[in-house]
Amino acid sequence: MDVNDYLIDHTALDWPKLLSSWAWLIDEEMEVQPWLMNRFGDLFFVDEAGIVFWLNITDGELSEVAANVDEFFERMESEEGS
Numbered sequence: 001m002d003v004n005d006y007l008i009d010h011t012a013l014d015w016p017k018l019l020s021s022w023a024w025l026i027d028e029e030m031e032v033q034p035w036l037m038n039r040f041g042d043l044f045f046v047d048e049a050g051i052v053f054w055l056n057i058t059d060g061e062l063s064e065v066a067a068n069v070d071e072f073f074e075r076m077e078s079e080e081g082s
Contacts, residue, residue: 006038006039007036007037007038007039008037008038008039010034010036010037010043013034015034022055022062025055025060025061025062026055026062030047031047031048032045032046032047032048032053033045033046033047035052035069040057040058041057042054042055042056042057042058043057044072046069050067050068051064051066051067051068052064052065052066052067052068052069052071052072053065
C-alpha cells in the first residue's frame with residue numbers, strides 16, 4: 001500500500017476559511033499546521049510540539065493520534081500488517 005494513494009494535495013487550500021467551521025473544536029491557543037488530508041476529507045494536523053491530531057469530519061471530533069510523526073507512521077505500518 002502506498003499512503004499517497006489515499007491522500008490529496010492540500011497545499012493550495014484556504015485553510016483559515018476551511019477551518020472556520022471547525023473553530024469550536026480547535027483550541028484557539030493551539031498552533032497547528034495541516035499535514036495530511038485523506039480522500040474522505042479528514043485532516044491530520046501537527047502542533048508546535050510535534051503531536052499529530054486527527055480532525056474526523058464524519059464524527060466531528062479532534063483526537064490526538066500520535067506523539068509525533070514517526071509514531072504516526074509506525075502505527076500506520078503496524079495496523080497495515082495486522
